[in-house]
Amino acid sequence: MSTGADDRRTVVRATLLVHPDPSSAVDARSHDEKTLALIDAAIEGRIPPDLEESTIGGRQVKHIPIETLLHLQGVYRTRVAAALADDDAFGTVEAVFGFPG
Known part of the structure; x- marks a missing residue:
């Protein structure tokens, strides 16, 4: 195994999904999600x-x-459903993890 500073190897490729902070009081639902919830509530009489x-x-x-x-x-x-199916709604972000120095 090489120990050169420019020697790089991919060890693992994975997807990291970052969720909003659940303790925040902000309703992060889209307009469509909020409207659908209101329509569902109206249909159910609640x-x-x-x-x-x-x-x-x-x-x-x-x-x-x-x-x-x-x-x-x-x-x-x-x-x-169309909005949720859009896998690349926020683009792709690449993160690189390694050991210092």
Whole structure:
């Protein structure tokens, strides 16, 4: 084994997924994820009181017919799934680990 300063070898290749700090109070969900959650809540009849006056597509949530909510649910599920499937949404970052000196 060479000990030259320029001698480099790949030992392991792996994927490192960094999650947001769970202790932070920031809602990191996208607009589509938040809207889908609100639509799901409306369909299930459990809209939180502070969100009852929310609007989706220019209409108040509590006044949207169930057929429209079901359609919107499909639209937003597709949008959320497409965003999650985008593996390279933030680009690729290469990290190199080694021993000093």
